[in-house]
Amino acid sequence: MRAVRYTRTGGPEVLELADLPAPAPGPGEITVDVTHAGIHFADVMFRRGQFPVTLPAVPGLEVAGTVAALGAGVHGLRVGQPVAAVPTGFGGNAERVATPAATAVALDGPLAGLDPLHAAATACNATTAVGTLRGAARTGPGDRVLVLGAAGGLGALLGRLATAHGAALTVGAAGTPERAAAAAAHGYHHTLTYAELADRTAELTGGQGFDAVIDTVGGELRGAVRPLLAVFGRHVVIGNAADRDTTLAANEVWYDSFTLAGYNMGGVLSRRPDLFRAHLAEGLRLVADGTLRPHVEEIGWDGVATAHARLEGRTATAKYVLRTG
Numbered sequence: 565m566r567a568v569r570y571t572r573t574g575g576p577e578v579l580e581l582a583d584l585p586a587p588a589p590g591p592g593e594i595t596v597d598v599t600h601a602g603i604h605f606a607d608v609m610f611r612r613g614q615f616p617v618t619l620p621a622v623p624g625l626e627v628a629g630t631v632a633a634l635g636a637g638v639h640g641l642r643v644g645q646p647v648a649a650v651p652t653g654f655g656g657n658a659e660r661v662a663t664p665a666a667t668a669v670a671l672d673g674p675l676a677g678l679d680p681l682h683a684a685a686t687a688c689n690a691t692t693a694v695g696t697l698r699g700a701a702r703t704g705p706g707d708r709v710l711v712l713g714a715a716g717g718l719g720a721l722l723g724r725l726a727t728a729h730g731a732a733l734t735v736g737a738a739g740t741p742e743r744a745a746a747a748a749a750h751g752y753h754h755t756l757t758y759a760e761l762a763d764r765t766a767e768l769t770g771g772q773g774f775d776a777v778i779d780t781v782g783g784e785l786r787g788a789v790r791p792l793l794a795v796f797g798r799h800v801v802i803g804n805a806a807d808r809d810t811t812l813a814a815n816e817v818w819y820d821s822f823t824l825a826g827y828n829m830g831g832v833l834s835r836r837p838d839l840f841r842a843h844l845a846e847g848l849r850l851v852a853d854g855t856l857r858p859h860v861e862e863i864g865w866d867g868v869a870t871a872h873a874r875l876e877g878r879t880a881t882a883k884y885v886l887r888t889g
């Protein structure tokens with residue numbers, strides 16, 4: 565089968581097209597014949613060696629296609645059924661991938677109208693958006709919500725989802741005026757640059773600050789957003805695109821009367837697969853009914869390295885999805 569592979573960590577140039585043996589499903593797994601595969605920021609993080617990775621590696625954390633085979637003990641899915649899945653062991657940028665059955669949702673019944681392009685574009689990020697806002701940020705009616713990295717793949721979903729949960733104010737922040745303008749297409753009430761946040765927060769929030777700040781970015785912003793939080797506001801850490809963390813003494817949470825929260829998709833899957841699947845199904849349903857509207861660009865095999873370079877270079881304004889056929 566065709567697959568994108570890297571045999572050493574490094575820049576996008578380490579990605580190569582390879583001919584690999586197709587995987588077979590292990591116990592509790594299915595294999596999926598992949599028609600569409602999202603290119604995800606986590607692919608970039610592992611490819612550049614930000615996290616330990618077993619080499620050679622095939623990237624790809626979100627796919628859509630049809631069930632190829634069922635492993636031992638798998639029930640409730642059938643061969644040939646259209647599915648979206650989140651292969652948490654990666655490998656989705658390939659014509660076939662093995663994934664825990666718990667990460668797959670059938671694209672029939674209430675999800676019959678969801679095309680595989682948009683399913684692959686959102687399987688991971690819609691799950692994350694739902695898990696983040698429901699589980700960690702606990703956004704609800706009247707909340708004032710700030711999203712960092714608002715022009716990115718998650719940013720494209722979080723603002724609209726917060727509004728669907730009843731948020732009174734959603735603000736999307738991005739690195740440059742151009743990217744803030746791009747984020748405006750994602751349904752935020754206001755979009756700003758990071759540099760404008762300190763001056764504009766009081767005016768936008770009626771002097772109260774944000775009830776929730778969703779932090780996909782890290783770096784110096786991780787500390788800079790603290791004064792933007794309302795009393796009892798939630799600082800929700802769900803990513804580290806800048807590849808720089810910060811330190812926090814627990815006493816600061818006490819002194820500043822805020823909540824530090826987090827969401828990690830893999831962690832939720834390993835401990836609460838039922839909750840993971842519920843978030844995946846809800847996220848995809850929200851894409852199917854138009855509540856969430858990712859801006860998607862389809863690419864071919866030769867476009868994967870360019871997509872990585874754009875994600876890493878902060879020039880992506882679409883979610884890139886590999887079409888395998």
Ligand SMILES: NC(=O)c1ccc[n+]([C@@H]2O[C@H](COP(=O)([O-])OP(=O)(O)OC[C@H]3O[C@@H](n4cnc5c(N)ncnc54)[C@H](OP(=O)(O)O)[C@@H]3O)[C@@H](O)[C@H]2O)c1
Nearest residue numbers: 605713716717718738739780802803804805806828829878
């Ligand atoms: N917790 C989880 O389970 C989970 C699940 C999915 C994703 N994530 C994480 O969430 C983050 C965002 O994912 P995504 O899919 O939205 O990615 P994306 O589409 O590439 O967006 C990343 C955003 O981060 C911002 N950014 C700031 N500094 C950056 C830097 N040094 N390099 C690259 N981007 C930078 C970029 O916007 P500006 O240039 O405008 O700042 C960009 O919009 C990633 O860290 C990802 O790993 C976590």
